[in-house]
Amino acid sequence: MRAVLCKTFCKPDGLVVEDFPEPGAPGPGQVKVRIAAAGVQFVDVLMIAGEYQFKPEPPFIPGMEAAGTVEAVGNGVRGIAPGDKVITRHRPGAFCERAVIDASAVLPMPENLSFAQAAGFTSAYSTAYHSLVQGARLQPGETVLVHGAAGGIGLAAVQLAKLMGATVIATASRDDKLEVVGENGADHLINYSEGGFRDKVKALTGGRGADVVYDPVGGDVFDESMRCINWGARLLILGFTGGRPALAKTNHLLIKGASAIGIRMGGFNEHEPELARENMNKILQLAADGKVKPHVSHTFPLEEVAAAMQVIVDRKLVGKCVLEVT
Numbered sequence: 001m002r003a004v005l006c007k008t009f010c011k012p013d014g015l016v017v018e019d020f021p022e023p024g025a026p027g028p029g030q031v032k033v034r035i036a037a038a039g040v041q042f043v044d045v046l047m048i049a050g051e052y053q054f055k056p057e058p059p060f061i062p063g064m065e066a067a068g069t070v071e072a073v074g075n076g077v078r079g080i081a082p083g084d085k086v087i088t089r090h091r092p093g094a095f096c097e098r099a100v101i102d103a104s105a106v107l108p109m110p111e112n113l114s115f116a117q118a119a120g121f122t123s124a125y126s127t128a129y130h131s132l133v134q135g136a137r138l139q140p141g142e143t144v145l146v147h148g149a150a151g152g153i154g155l156a157a158v159q160l161a162k163l164m165g166a167t168v169i170a171t172a173s174r175d176d177k178l179e180v181v182g183e184n185g186a187d188h189l190i191n192y193s194e195g196g197f198r199d200k201v202k203a204l205t206g207g208r209g210a211d212v213v214y215d216p217v218g219g220d221v222f223d224e225s226m227r228c229i230n231w232g233a234r235l236l237i238l239g240f241t242g243g244r245p246a247l248a249k250t251n252h253l254l255i256k257g258a259s260a261i262g263i264r265m266g267g268f269n270e271h272e273p274e275l276a277r278e279n280m281n282k283i284l285q286l287a288a289d290g291k292v293k294p295h296v297s298h299t300f301p302l303e304e305v306a307a308a309m310q311v312i313v314d315r316k317l318v319g320k321c322v323l324e325v326t
């Protein structure tokens with residue numbers, strides 16, 4: 001089968017696509033899946049560079065999420081059958097034609113999603129849902145400031161925060177990206193490459209500031225966010241695409257009665273598996289009901305994995321970027 005290989009930690013153009021032995025029959029509790037599409041994420045770019053918190057030993061097949069069709073199930077697997085369309089999660093190993101994974105990493109695919117939409121769905125929406133529900137305890141009527149709102153986890157947060165009855169102020173670095181963010185429900189759009197966002201957020205909230213800040217960018221963006229928050233604000237720390245973590249000024253947190261809250265899905269899944277499963281069922285139902293709609297801005301064939309990752313590095317992505325595999 002064809003597979004993407006990371007033979008040594010590298011930039012996207014260091015990846016190779018090669019013939020690779022197909023996995024055999026699934027063992028007990030395992031499922032074999034023909035992968036139709038795989039989601040490409042910022043995390044994959046970090047992982048192949050050896051810069052992610054979890055560092056697989058090269059050579060490895062990258063890719064954390066995919067969607068496809070079940071080909072075979074091992075002994076003891078219940079509720080999953082050959083022919084089922086499924087969403088799959090990998091640690092890593094999604095960028096190839098076939099994979100054998102634990103049945104616990106296989107989810108039913110909502111019928112109204114395409115393989116491409118389903119491939120990029122779970123990580124973004126489960127992260128956004130956990131952040132807003134358990135992290136921020138978001139209440140209807142509150143104002144959420146979503147940074148990097150055109151990104152994978154950003155756009156999911158825009159859609160979910162609107163569903164939860166919040167007012168959404170969304171930031172991104174380009175007007176064309178913001179246009180799509182607006183089509184996805186954001187109430188107010190700010191291009192933060194044009195002189196920051198603090199004064200605009202203050203003006204939009206009658207001087208109060210945001211109740212919740214959803215921040216995958218960090219650095220200067222986090223620092224500026226600290227200057228436009230309401231009393232009791234919750235600042236959700238999701239990632240550092242801007243290049244550096246910020247140092248939260250505790251005196252500012254104190255003055256505003258505010259909290260800085262770290263979000264780590266890996267830790268949440270490990271420490272609170274039942275709640276994580278409940279969340280996942282809820283977001284799958286929201287997708288099945290058409291209440292959230294994953295947006296895919298770019299698709300590439302498997303062979304063009306480097307180009308797909310470069311879209312992320314170049315900040316061109318809106319929503320998700322997907323590899324079409326089989």
Ligand SMILES: NC(=O)c1ccc[n+]([C@@H]2O[C@H](COP(=O)([O-])OP(=O)(O)OC[C@H]3O[C@@H](n4cnc5c(N)ncnc54)[C@H](OP(=O)(O)O)[C@@H]3O)[C@@H](O)[C@H]2O)c1
Pocket residue numbers: 041042043123127148149150151152153154171172173174177216217237238239240241242243263264265266312313314315317319
């Ligand atoms: N904590 C968790 O559990 C968790 C879960 C999933 C992902 N993450 C992290 O969250 C972050 C975002 O993930 P994602 O999948 O949404 O990524 P993404 O789709 O690539 O979106 C990231 C956004 O960050 C913005 N950005 C700002 N500076 C950037 C830079 N120098 N390079 C690239 N993008 C930049 C971009 O928007 P503009 O160009 O509009 O600024 C982009 O839309 C990553 O750091 C990822 O590791 C964390």
